[in-house]
Amino acid sequence: MKRKNWMIYLALSIAVAVMVVPFIWMLLTSFKTFEDSTRIPLQILPEKWVLTNYQEILAVFPVAQWFMNSLLSVVISIVGQVFLGSLAAYAFARIKFPGKEALFLLCLSIMMIPEQIFIIPRYNTLSAMGLTNTRTALWIVRLFSVFAVFLMRQFILSVPNELDEAAMVDGAGHFRIYATIILPVLKAPVISLAILSGLTTWKDMMWPLIVIRDRDKMPVVSGLSTLADYFANRFPHQMAGGVLCSVPVIIFFFILQKHFVAGIASQGIKE
Amino acid sequence: MEKRKLGKRRRKEILTGYLFILPLFIGLGVFHFYAFFNNIWISLTDRRALQEGTFIGLKNYVKVLQDGNFRQSLGNTIQYVLICVPCILVISTVLAVLLNSRIKGKGIFRTLIFFPLVTAPSAIALTWRWLLNTRYGMINNIFRAFGGEEVAWLIDKRYTLYSCAVVIIWAAIGYQVIVILAGLQNISTSYYEAARIDGASGIKQFFFITLPLLTPTLYFVLTLSVISMFKEFEIVYMLIPSTQYNTSSPAIDSSRTVVRYFYDLTFRGEFNEGYGSAISVCLFLIILVVTLIQNRLQKKWVFYA
Numbered sequence A: 001m002k003r004k005n006w007m008i009y010l011a012l013s014i015a016v017a018v019m020v021v022p023f024i025w026m027l028l029t030s031f032k033t034f035e036d037s038t039r040i041p042l043q044i045l046p047e048k049w050v051l052t053n054y055q056e057i058l059a060v061f062p063v064a065q066w067f068m069n070s071l072l073s074v075v076i077s078i079v080g081q082v083f084l085g086s087l088a089a090y091a092f093a094r095i096k097f098p099g100k101e102a103l104f105l106l107c108l109s110i111m112m113i114p115e116q117i118f119i120i121p122r123y124n125t126l127s128a129m130g131l132t133n134t135r136t137a138l139w140i141v142r143l144f145s146v147f148a149v150f151l152m153r154q155f156i157l158s159v160p161n162e163l164d165e166a167a168m169v170d171g172a173g174h175f176r177i178y179a180t181i182i183l184p185v186l187k188a189p190v191i192s193l194a195i196l197s198g199l200t201t202w203k204d205m206m207w208p209l210i211v212i213r214d215r216d217k218m219p220v221v222s223g224l225s226t227l228a229d230y231f232a233n234r235f236p237h238q239m240a241g242g243v244l245c246s247v248p249v250i251i252f253f254f255i256l257q258k259h260f261v262a263g264i265a266s267q268g269i270k271e
Numbered sequence B: 001m002e003k004r005k006l007g008k009r010r011r012k013e014i015l016t017g018y019l020f021i022l023p024l025f026i027g028l029g030v031f032h033f034y035a036f037f038n039n040i041w042i043s044l045t046d047r048r049a050l051q052e053g054t055f056i057g058l059k060n061y062v063k064v065l066q067d068g069n070f071r072q073s074l075g076n077t078i079q080y081v082l083i084c085v086p087c088i089l090v091i092s093t094v095l096a097v098l099l100n101s102r103i104k105g106k107g108i109f110r111t112l113i114f115f116p117l118v119t120a121p122s123a124i125a126l127t128w129r130w131l132l133n134t135r136y137g138m139i140n141n142i143f144r145a146f147g148g149e150e151v152a153w154l155i156d157k158r159y160t161l162y163s164c165a166v167v168i169i170w171a172a173i174g175y176q177v178i179v180i181l182a183g184l185q186n187i188s189t190s191y192y193e194a195a196r197i198d199g200a201s202g203i204k205q206f207f208f209i210t211l212p213l214l215t216p217t218l219y220f221v222l223t224l225s226v227i228s229m230f231k232e233f234e235i236v237y238m239l240i241p242s243t244q245y246n247t248s249s250p251a252i253d254s255s256r257t258v259v260r261y262f263y264d265l266t267f268r269g270e271f272n273e274g275y276g277s278a279i280s281v282c283l284f285l286i287i288l289v290v291t292l293i294q295n296r297l298q299k300k301w302v303f304y305a
Helices: A002-030 A052-060 A063-092 A100-110 A116-128 A133-141 A146-158 A162-169 A174-185 A187-203 A206-211 A219-228 A234-267 B004-043 B058-067 B070-101 B108-117 B121-131 B138-145 B158-183 B189-197 B202-230 B234-239 B258-267 B273-301
Strands: none
Touching: A002 A234, A002 B070, A002 B121, A002 B158, A052 A206, A052 A234, A063 A100, A063 A133, A063 A146, A063 A174, A063 A187, A063 A219, A063 A234, A063 B004, A100 A146, A116 A174, A116 A206, A116 B004, A116 B258, A133 A206, A146 A219, A146 B004, A146 B121, A146 B202, A162 A174, A162 A219, A162 A234, A174 A219, A174 B004, A187 A219, A187 A234, A187 B108, A206 A219, A206 B121, A206 B258, A219 A234, A219 B234, A234 B108, A234 B121, A234 B158, B004 B273, B058 B273, B070 B108, B070 B202, B070 B258, B070 B273, B121 B138, B121 B158, B121 B234, B158 B234, B189 B202, B202 B273, B258 B273
C-alpha cells in the first residue's frame, strides 16, 4: 500500500511539473534581458532581474483596458444569456403554445452548427450597422445562447410545479411566476452557464481578431496576439505580455476554483 | 360564459408563450438563422471583401473539392483528431483516477493540473512557441545538453503538426480531468465494496468496474474533444503565425486546421468571402457526419448502468 502511494505521488508530480514548468519559464524569461534569454547554454535564473520588458509593454499596449474589454464582454454576454435564455426556457418548460416542439428542436439544431458558418454574415451585418471595430461587437453576437435555453429548461423541468399551480390559482400570471418562483431557484444552472459561457467568450480569439482593429478596443486574447506580432522574436517581451495576460485570470481561478470545477463537472453528468 | 372565458385565457397563454421566446428569437433570427442561410447564399457567389458578388452556382464547392490546400488542412485536422483525442482520453483518465485516490495533498495537485484551463490560448501558445524555439528554446537546449541535435519543431514541416498536437493536448487536459473526475465520483462505492469482498485487485477493479461505468462520461469527453479538434484555431494560429500578406508556408500548410484555413482565406490574404463561406459549409457538413457516426457507434460501447 505504501509503495503504491509513492508511485501515485511520483506520477502526479511529473504531471504537475509538465503543467507548471512552462509557466515558470515564462515568468523567469519575462525578467530577463534579451541577451540573457538567448544565452547558450541556457541559464535558468536571470543574470540581472529587469522590469524594462513590462515597462515597455505597458507604454505601448493598454493591457488594463484589454482586461476591462474582456470583462465587459464576458459579463454582458452572461447577463444577456441568463435573462433571454431563462425567459425562453420558462416558456418551453411551462407554457403550452402551438409550434413549441418545433421551435425547441430548431434551437437544439443550432448547437450542432460550427460558429464559423455564421461569421461572414455576422461581420457584414455588424458592418452595415456601423458596429465593427466597437466593443459592442464583442458581446452582441453572444447574447443569444441556445445552450443557455437548453441548460435552464432541463432545470426548470425538474422543479416541481405545485408552487406554480398554487400561484396560478391565486391569480398570478406567467411573468410573475417566472420572476418570483423560477428565476430565484435557477442559481445552479446559472453558475454552470456563467462558468462555461464565460470561458468560451474569454478564450475566443477569432471573432475579436476579425471584428476589432483598434488596440484599445481589443480583449485580452487577441490583444496578446498583436503584442506578440509587435515584439516579434523579442522573447522576454512576449513572455512579459503572457504573464500580464494570464496571471490575473489564474488568481481569479484560484479564488473561484470550486465554482469552476462544479460548473465544468456539471455538464459531464447531464445524461 | 365559462367556455368563452377559458378560451380567452388560453389565447392569453399562447400569446405569453410567444412573448417569452420573442427576445431570444429576434437575436437568433439575426445572428443564427439569417446568418446561416445568408452564408449559404454567399457561398454560391464570388463575393469578395467590400463588393457584392454575382451568382456563380456551385463553382466554389467544385473549387473546394479540387483545392489541395483545403484537402491538406482537412487531412491535418483528421490527424489532430487521431493523435490528440486518444491521448487526451488516456492521460485525462489516468490523472483523474490518480487524483481520485485517497492520498494527502491532492487538492494542491488538482489545482496545479487544472489552472491552465483558464489561461488565454494565446498566452499558452506564446509560451510554447518560446519553449520550442529552434535555437534558444528550452527544449532544444535540453536536447543539446544530452548530445542531441536541434530540431526545428515549428519550422520543419515534418514536425510542425506533432508540435501543435502536443500543445493542444497539454491545453485540453485540465478541463477533461475535471469532467472525468466528476464521472468517477458519480460511481457508487458499493460496487467497489463488493469487488473487495470478492478479492479483486486494484487493476481488476479499474478494468471491470471503473472503466465500464465511466463509459458515458468518456463518450461525452470523446465527442467534446473530437468537435473541439475540428474547431481548433487559436493554438495552431499562434504557434505558427502568418502575416497579413503571407498565409502560406511549408510550416503553416503542414499544420493548419480547416478552421484556420477558413480564417486565413477569408480574413487575411485573399478576403475571398464566397469561397470562405463554401469552406465553412463544408466544415459544417463534415462535423454533421462525424457526429452522426459517433451517435451510431455510441450504442456499441457505452454502458448505461
